[in-house]
Amino acid sequence: MDPVRIEALGDAALLIRLGERIDATQNTRALAVAAALRAARLPEVRDVAPAYASVCLRYDPAAWVSAGATPFAALAARAGTLVENVATPTEPATPPVEIPVCYGGEHGPDLAALAAHAGLDPAEVVARHVAVRYRVAMLGFAPGFPYLLGLDPALAMPRRASPRTRVPAGSVAIGGAQTGIYPRATPGGWNLIGRTPLALFDAARTPPALLAPGQYLRFRAIDAAEFARLAR
Amino acid sequence: MSIEVLAPGLLTTVQDGGRFGHAAIGVGTAGAMDAVALRLANALVGNAADAAGLECTLRGPRLRFAHDVLIALTGAAADARCGDRAVPAWRPVALRAGSELAIGTIRRGARAYLAVGGGIGGARVLGSRSRDLNAELGGAALRAGEVLPIGTDDGALSPAARASLLGRWLRQARDGVAAAPWSIDPGPWFDADPARPLRAVVGTHFAHLDAASRRALFDAAFRIGADSNRVGLRLEGTRLALEEPLELVSEGVVPGTVQLPPSGDPIVLMAEAPTVGGYPRIAHVIEVDRPRLAQRRPGERVRFVEVSLGEAQTRYLERERALAALDRTIRERLQ
CATH class of the missing domain: 2.40.100.10 (Cyclophilin-like)
Structure with missing residues (x-):
């Protein structure tokens, strides 16, 4: 598995990048991460959108104020912990x-x-x-x-x-x-x-x-x- | 309660706080380009901050109000009139039933906002009344003859409190127009001075620009292209280039993202930004400066100055505190 990278997408969004490849494995992982982030109901995270191999979060920085860290760093730390605990799911066998x-x-x-x-x-x-x-x-x-x-x-x-x-x-x-x-x-x-x-x-x-x-x-x-x- | 559109203006749309939560199915947020101006207009008429109002581009509409109504104009400076009376901006104004409001030509800035007490009503599409012109969601630009319902969105004023205020103000009104004797200072909230640079943080692919382009992004002046719209502003006059071509996987983009397509003319994505993009992301205009960018007109100049992410978020938190304080002041005055 590629290392997870979390980067700022401006000052009110961030990108969780799971890899650079376009394939079903990376994409399955991106969808699982997006589902876990949605289920976590993080404060003022207003949109969670998976792409090929990444997940975009839009958030209100005012909800992520903490001592000694920027709102970005605070949310990135929280999201990073969540992502680490996401198991890569097996594909469901639903018909196309x-x-x-x-x-x-x-x-x-x-x-x-x-x-x-x-x-x-x-x-x-x-x-x-x-x-x-x-x-x-x-x-x-x-x-x-x-x-x-x-x-x-x-x-x-x-x-x-x-x-x-x-x-x-x-x-x-x-x-x-x-x-x-x-x-x-x-x-x-x-x-x-x-x-x-x-x-x-x-x-x-x-x-x-x-x-x-x-x-x-x-x-x-x-x-x-x-x-x-x-x-x- | 309704508003009749007598003349639509150049490009007038219903916008609210935006359509969040549907990016995963390719639906962007839309919402007001100058979101702060709409929030303040809503505050001035006692609406919730994200109630729907009208965004008027370059030339405003002519409207007739079927009932007594409390309005507020913010954002770009227009020559708004009601009959022979000039209608001042940045304050609540009561208009008597049957009034015709002509917002007129915008003199400074690009987008004026009109809030009406109760907000623009009607059905929400995917949680929002914003009209996303590019995605064709929520409706198109206003047309002559269209009738807009007025909603019952509560903010600082309940419908009963607003009706009572209207009755008091209009009793003494000349010509059916009663402007509040107080206003808010537009200074911190409206800036259409093209000489002032906009703050931006560098994007993921900034380092892939060639050395001259890395310098030019924060040194050179750009011009807002004529084909700019609510999706994005095309920046012309200074072409940027990558050190070498990048093969990118499409990833999330957001309003404020500065993309570099192969033409070399950067595009700043705005309210109707798509949810994903495959062009290099060289920078992001910071949240507090996006409303300022929304007030630049085609042909006007834009310069960028780099700030850190920490600085950008500090400015955002300061702005939110200032807006909250102003909101409290307005609430007290409306009581």
């Missing part, structure tokens, strides 16, 4: 969430270009994209946007030189070695290979995000007719 995706055509305008880039035919790109179980490492960039681990390296492709001004909600995309799903219509530079009719984020729903960090998902290829049916 299935995400239906209509690949290519109007829903995936970059599928052909990505296939050409990869030296594969489009059907092979789809086959490789649906073959893998992906891990939701974290949600960020936009509400409900999943950063996924597990993309077949053969499908990696650099981002578009000029980003699209509007990517439709639900677009399944590849940017560099990452694959993800745009929760809502935004500008975006990733290559669009398909689209899911599922809503990844809805503030009125409980929970608002369809996916949670640590979950696994699989993509399932659907045709345009099924997309239209599910989108209703």
Whole structure:
């Protein structure tokens, strides 16, 4: 296990860094640390957010005043003790969430270009994209946007030189070695290979995000007719 | 109780203390850019510190109040008027039912705040009424014809105490406008002087800047880019560079974080900061100076001066003590 480092993120937040690698082991540990910190209900720690291999805490320094230490040092000491006592959990054997995706055509305008880039035919790109179980490492960039681990390296492709001004909600995309799903219509530079009719984020729903960090998902290829049916 | 938006101004949004607790699903805090100005406006009308008010950018809205209302304006200096009467800022002002308030053009600073007694009401989205424009949460910028409900958030004044105060003040009012005879000194809380540097602590990747850029961050002047918004302020005029490229894993970022994208123009993340970022974090504007940065206008200059983390947190604790003392004074005056 890499040594844990706690560093200031300005004067009202700190970062607990568990390592520099992007892999499921580090990520599992980050999620366990975030859960333990939440459960500890530390005073005026107002947000606890895990990323790939780190956890971000936002806090009110006024709640961490102590003699002889800065508020940062006081909270870092407390958090450090908590982190040391977090056991790395074993992965629960929950089945992956299935995400239906209509690949290519109007829903995936970059599928052909990505296939050409990869030296594969489009059907092979789809086959490789649906073959893998992906891990939701974290949600960020936009509400409900999943950063996924597990993309077949053969499908990696650099981002578009000029980003699209509007990517439709639900677009399944590849940017560099990452694959993800745009929760809502935004500008975006990733290559669009398909689209899911599922809503990844809805503030009125409980929970608002369809996916949670640590979950696994699989993509399932659907045709345009099924997309239209599910989108209703 | 409601407010009708007659004209929305350039960019007016409902903001409160922010949407905390949802960063793990990618939801940032939003909230007021100059959070201190909103807190003080709320204090002046007897609201809870984190009640929702209006953030008015560069040119304010025109509003009609359906009922008698207690308001306070803080933050940037505007030419607020109610009919023929100038409406002074930094003090509570009672307006009679049917009053039209025109906040007008902002002359100094970038963002003026309006608090109304009871706060802006309506449904909260994920615990907050803040409108996060970038994440499209809680609503968009105000539009003409929109009607804003007034809430019943209690602070120093209960709804009954506020109604009684309004009755007393408005009985003697000329033209339906009754300003308190006292005000708070904006001096410590509003500073739009671009010559004064903003304090920053160095970030994790500061040491990866090349030597010239390490010096330039705290020596050179930057200019606020025209494409700045509530997500972040783009700093132009002095390009910074890394010693060598860094491959970074995306990690948490917060309002105040100064990121360095490949263009070399730093970005200071503000109220609508995303929850994670993959660019080098070269510095963080300290908490007490972020409200000051929020009052800089596009085209204005920004300089940074380095302070230690200990110094930054000491200043924060001092500010919180000063705000608490001011809050007590305002409470006594409102009784």
